[in-house]
Amino acid sequence: MNTIAKPNDFSAYPDAHGRFGDYGGLYVPEILMPLVKELGEAYAAAKADEGFQAELGGFLKHYVGRPSPLYFAERLTAHFGGAKIYLKREELNHTGAHKINNCMGQILLAMRMGKTRIIAETGAGQHGVATATVCARFGLPCVVYMGAVDVERQAPNVLRMNLLGAEVRPVTSGAATLKDAMNEAMRDWATNVHDTYYLIGTAAGPHPYPAMVRDFQAVIGIEAKAQMLEAEGRLPDAVVACVGGGSNAIGIFHPFLDDESVKLFGVEAAGHGMDTDQHAAAINGGRPGVLHGNKTYLLQDRDGQILEAHSISAGLDYPGIGPEHSWLHDVGRATYLTCTDDEALEALQLCTRLEGIIPALESSHALARLDEVTRAVGKDGLVVLNLSGRGDKDLATVAAHLGRKI
C-alpha cells in the first residue's frame, strides 16, 4: 500500500491508514477497534468482488431507479445569464434523495458480513428513512437513533420509519440532536459488538466509513461525467453541491478529482450568518479536531468542546464535515462557499418556479451559489449541480418561514 500519490492524484486517497493528508484516521474506543478493522477488510473484499458490485448495481437500477437523469435546466440558465446549468437529479431516487445509494451498498455489505441487526443515526430523518427502507426490503431489524428534539420536529419521518418497521429511539443526552444521536449509535455498537452493523449516513466517521460511503455515492459523479460527455461532448467546468457531512458532494466530486479543469464547489450552511454563532459551516467557521472517529474541521469552542450547529436544513445541521472535504479544502482542490438560511429559502422558491422542481433545503444551498459558480466559469461554461434531494419533506419549514399554515 502506502502509494506515493502524484500531486494531482487526488483520487488515490485515503492512504493505508485511512488518512486524507492529516484528516480522517480511526479514532474510536478500543472496544470498537477490532470491529472497524473487520469492517475495513470486509469492505475491501466486497469492493474487489465483481459479484458484490453486480448485485449492488442491480438493486441500484431496479429498486433505487438509477441512473438518475442529468437535466439541462434551461430557465435557471437563462436566469443566471451565463454558463449552462445541468441538474443531477438525485431527488428522483427512491426515498427522494441520494441517501439510498449508500444505504443499499452498506446493507448488502452487512448481510455479506453476517450481521443481523442494523443501527443508524439520523438528524432530520432522511438517512433514517433510507436505512429503514433497505432494512424493510431485506428483512433486518433496524434501530434508528434520533435526537429527542429532532423526533419532535420531524414527526412525519418518524412515522415513515415506524411504518417501515424501524424502532426510533429518541436520544436525550447532550443537546439531543444529530451529534448526540451519533454518540448514542456508537455506544450501541460498543455494547452489541457481535451482531450489530452501524450504517453511518455520511462520508464521515472512522475509517473505512469516509471512503466507503464516498465510493457508494460516487455513482452520482460517475454517471454525471458520462452524461455530460454525451450531452456536451466535454467535461463540465464546475461541479457544485451542498455540504453537511458531505456525502452527496464527495459522491459527485470524486470522479472529477483528477480532472484539473473541473472546478469543485461545496456549499456549507451559514445559518443565520457567518458573523453569528448560529451556523453549520465547519470549514468556513471551524478548525481541525477529532470527533466521531475522524480528524476533520469541527465547530468547537476555545477549549475544544464541540458546539451545536445551526441550519434551517436539518441535513446540514452537523458541527463536522467528512475528512476528505477538509483535505480537499486544505490542498485547494475544492472551494467551500457558504449560504444562509434565507438565501436557501429564496433559492428553493426560485428553482421551484423556474424549473417545476421543489428541491430539498439542503440542495437549495448549492442552488443559491449558482450566481458565484456560473460567474467563475464564464458564459460558455458548463455547470453540474447535484440536486441531492426533493423538498417535499421541507414543506412545513418553508411554510413557517413564509408565514403560511399547512
Add this chain to the structure above:
Amino acid sequence: MTVSRIEARFARLKAEGRAAFVPYIMAGDPDAATALKILKGLPAAGADLIEVGFPFSDPMAEGPPIQRAALRALAAGTTLDTVLDTIRQFREGDQETPIILMGYLNIVLNRGFKAFATDAAAAGVDGLIVVDCPPEEAGPMADALDAAGVALIRLATPTTDDARLKVVTARTSGFVYYVSVAGVTGVKEADAAAVAPAVARVRAASGLPVAVGFGIRTPERAAAVARVADAVVVGSALVDEIADAIAQNRDAGAKVLETAGALAKSVRSARVSRD
C-alpha cells in the same frame, strides 16, 4: 519521575498483597470547589490511585451517569485549565497518590500534545487515558507524554484478541486498564469469573499491573474483582452519588467520600494472594 509515583504505589500494594482501589471522579463536577474537596478527601477514604475525568461535550464511551457528570462540569465552567488547577491544588497536600487524567482526544489535541504533556506534568498528573485514541493514532501524543514523564495508559477490552493485545500494550506504562464489559461505562455489570482469565492474559502480555473498570458498582462486585485484578476502578457509582446529592439538596462531597470509603474497605479486605 512522575511515572515512578505509579510504580511506587503498585510496588507498595504488591508488598501488602492487595489490589488498589481507584475511584473516578469528574473534575468540576458539580463545581470546582466541591470536586477539589472530594479529591482531597479520597486518599483518606482509601483511594490508592485516583482517576480524574476531564469533561468533553461528546463522550461516546460513557453511559448516562458520566455523560451527565460531564454536562454538569461544563455547565459549571470547567476547562482544561481549571482541571489542571484542581490537580495542582490537590498536589500541594499529597505527593504520593497517583493521579490519572481520563478523557477524550479533542481536548488534548486542542491544547497541543507537547503543551498538554508539559502542563499536566507540571500540575502533578502521573498518567493519561485517552478513550478515543487507539495506539494506531497515538504516536505523537505518546512522544510528548514520554518527554514529560507522564504515563500513557491504554485500554484493553473483551474484543482485544492476543494479536491486538500486543499492539495495545506496546508503549504503555504505569498499568493497563481492562474494560471488563462490552459497552459503555456504568451500564452492564462486570462478570468476575470472565474477568480473571482476561486479567491474567493482559498481565502476561504487558508485564504491567492490570486495573479493571466499567461495570463495577457495588462493594461486593469490587471485592470479587479485587481478588483477581491489581486495581479496581469505580466511576459511575460515585458520580451517581453526586447526582443524587444534588437532587436531594445534600452535601455531594460527604456522600461520595462515604461511598468511596465503603468500596475501599471492600477492596482492601478482599486480599489477593498471588505470586
